[in-house]
Amino acid sequence: MGTGLKAALHLTPEAREEIAQAEKVFYLISDALSEMWIKRLKPTARSLASCYAPGKPRMAAYQRMVETILAPAREGRRVCAAFYGHPGVFVYPSHESIRRARLEGIDARMLPGISAEDCLFSELGVDPARSGCQSYEATDFLIYRRRFDPSSALVIWQAGVVGNLNYGQRPARSGLHTLARRLAGVYGRKHEVVLYEASLLPVLPSTIRSTTIENLPSAGVTGNMTLFVPPRPHAPDPRGLRQLHLRQSDLTVVPPCWKPDS
Numbered sequence: 001m002g003t004g005l006k007a008a009l010h011l012t013p014e015a016r017e018e019i020a021q022a023e024k025v026f027y028l029i030s031d032a033l034s035e036m037w038i039k040r041l042k043p044t045a046r047s048l049a050s051c052y053a054p055g056k057p058r059m060a061a062y063q064r065m066v067e068t069i070l071a072p073a074r075e076g077r078r079v080c081a082a083f084y085g086h087p088g089v090f091v092y093p094s095h096e097s098i099r100r101a102r103l104e105g106i107d108a109r110m111l112p113g114i115s116a117e118d119c120l121f122s123e124l125g126v127d128p129a130r131s132g133c134q135s136y137e138a139t140d141f142l143i144y145r146r147r148f149d150p151s152s153a154l155v156i157w158q159a160g161v162v163g164n165l166n167y168g169q170r171p172a173r174s175g176l177h178t179l180a181r182r183l184a185g186v187y188g189r190k191h192e193v194v195l196y197e198a199s200l201l202p203v204l205p206s207t208i209r210s211t212t213i214e215n216l217p218s219a220g221v222t223g224n225m226t227l228f229v230p231p232r233p234h235a236p237d238p239r240g241l242r243q244l245h246l247r248q249s250d251l252t253v254v255p256p257c258w259k260p261d262s
């Protein structure tokens with residue numbers, strides 16, 4: 001299940017009920033307040049953070065998490081694993097635990113949560129219906145040279161740890177240079193991008209910082225930030241209009257989907 005980003009406020013009643021019902025609760029949550037909140041609901045809840053080993057591959061830690069989650073489930077106990085945000089969005093151990101549990105004949109399901117992208121849509125005023133929206137993990141985006149449409153919005157996750165497969169490694173400036181070069185080749189160096197970090201506490205504002213693609217490597221991108229690349233303006237395709245028996249004047253002109261916070 002997902003706790004959302006502000007666990008105390010984003011946790012759904014469905015997820016809260018699951019924590020209450022579970023015999024064993026594990027969690028992977030990035031802030032102390034949310035951790036306290038889970039512990040209040042289930043004092044015996046255990047963090048999965050101990051599965052990480054500094055400097056060691058993150059994937060090895062994820063495999064340990066899967067084993068930790070599955071062990072009591074194999075003994076027939078009701079297990080709940082809580083991940084911050086949405087548990088199925090850029091989270092390996094949640095999907096893998098469910099896949100393996102089902103293979104072993106254990107009932108498993110995923111409960112949704114409020115993801116960083118949901119918060120980004122709210123706070124940057126982005127509606128994916130306006131131009132479409134593409135979402136990529138930064139390292140995957142580069143190494144598979146993902147094809148994307150610059151007339152659609154682009155969301156890049158984990159830009160702060162691009163190229164970095166080990167836990168606890170410092171953010172790699174060279175990875176950000178590579179990312180900036182790839183984006184500049186498509187949008188141009190001066191295209192505006194937005195660094196977004198949702199606040200985890202109701203009393204603190206989120207970080208919303210505009211920069212350009214060329215300044216990205218020195219913009220202080222952290223591991224908890226998500227990069228938003230607004231779409232390039234794009235004219236409708238006359239053939240598409242004709243095929244749908246529409247004229248350009250039938251279309252509603254809408255302002256860009258991202259406007260800087262006032």
Ligand SMILES: C[S@@+](CC[C@H](N)C(=O)[O-])C[C@H]1O[C@@H](n2cnc3c(N)ncnc32)[C@H](O)[C@@H]1O
Pocket residue numbers: 005083084085086087088089090091114115116117156157158159160196197198199200223224225226227
């Ligand atoms: C392993 S993914 C986890 C995503 C999480 N499951 C979710 O649903 O939001 C980590 C990435 O999520 C994004 N992220 C995490 N916390 C964030 C925050 N407070 N604000 C914006 N993006 C965040 C960043 O792109 C970060 O590199």
